[in-house]
Structure formats: C-alpha cells, structure tokens
Amino acid sequence: xxxxxxVEYLLSKHFWKLYSSDRSRAITSNExxxxxxxxxDIGVVLVILSGVTMLIIFQGVFAKQIWFxxxxxxxxxxxxxxxxxxxxxDVKLKRLISQENRKEDLMKVKHRLDLFYNxxxxxxxxxxxxxxxxxx
Numbered sequence: 001x002x003x004x005x006x007v008e009y010l011l012s013k014h015f016w017k018l019y020s021s022d023r024s025r026a027i028t029s030n031e032x033x034x035x036x037x038x039x040x041d042i043g044v045v046l047v048i049l050s051g052v053t054m055l056i057i058f059q060g061v062f063a064k065q066i067w068f069x070x071x072x073x074x075x076x077x078x079x080x081x082x083x084x085x086x087x088x089x090d091v092k093l094k095r096l097i098s099q100e101n102r103k104e105d106l107m108k109v110k111h112r113l114d115l116f117y118n119x120x121x122x123x124x125x126x127x128x129x130x131x132x133x134x135x136x
Contacts, residue, residue, distance in 0.1 A: 001040055001043035001044060001047060001078065001124070002121070002124040002127075002128075004036045004039045004040050004043065005036075005040065005082075005117065005120050005121060005124065006121065007036060008036050008040075008117070009117040009120075009121065012113055012114075012117060014029075015029065016110055019097075019106075026097075027097050027098075037082075037087065037090075040082055044075070044078075044079045044082075047075055048072075048075065051068075051071075051072055051075070065134070067130045067131075067133075067134050068134075070126075070130055071127050071130045071131065074123050074126060074127050074130075075127065077123065078120060078123050078124070081116065081119065081120060081123075082120065085112070085116050086113075086116050086117075086120070089109055089112050089113045089116060090113075092109050093106075093109045093113070096109060
C-alpha cells in the first residue's frame with residue numbers, strides 16, 4: 001500500500017511538472033499511466049487480513065495493545081481516504097484535463113491531491129513507526 005501510494009505521488013508530481021511545460025504530453029502520460037488503485041485495494045485487503053490473522057494466531061493479545069489499535073485504525077482511515085478523497089480527485093482531474101477548463105479548477109484539484117498524498121504518506125510513516133516501536 002505504501003509503495004504504490006508513493007509511486008502514485010511521484011507520478012502525480014511528474015504529471016504536474018509536464019503539464020506546466022507540455023500539456024499534450026502530460027495528458028498522454030496521464031492517460032497511459034498504470035492504474036495503481038487496484039494494487040492499493042489488494043494491499044488494503046492483505047493488510048487487514050494479516051492483522052486479523054495475527055489476532056487469531058496470538059489469541060487476541062495484540063488487540064489489547066494501543067499501538068495495534070492505532071495501526072488498524074489508521075489503515076481503515078487510509079482505505080477510506082483513498083476511496084473517497086483520492087479517487088474522487090483523480091476522476092475530477094481526468095475530467096478537467098479532457099476539457100478546456102480554467103486553470104483555477106486544475107489548481108484546486110492539484111492542491112487537494114497534494115494534500116491527499118501527503119496525508120496518506122504521513123499516516124504510513126506513523127504506521128511504520130508504530131510497528132517498529134511497539135508500545136503498550
């Protein structure tokens with residue numbers, strides 16, 4: 001999940017860089033880009049299944065630990081944020097670049113996507129930190 005989100009973030013940065021210099025090339029690269037949403041969805045399912053499996057194997061011991069509760073909560077927030085905010089902004093971006101729209105609409109979407117990716121990556125960093133420094 002974190003890896004595909006990072007790749008999407010980097011591709012987004014590349015798109016906006018191209019868009020400022022060569023609009024047609026940026027639109028082509030955005031349309032030809034790989035759809036990482038499927039990989040993120042698979043990652044969400046695998047992470048949740050691994051958490052449930054850990055609970056089953058260790059008979060629920062982790063469920064009582066704060067780090068695990070926070071981690072599972074963040075994973076759920078990441079999944080909802082990706083589905084609701086990220087995908088909605090991607091759809092808006094695709095619609096806006098296929099039409100001749102005002103630059104201000106594109107900049108709103110760019111800002112929201114930047115905020116989305118930064119929040120997602122920040123939550124992944126918190127999850128990684130919680131996994132390394134398990135506290136009760």
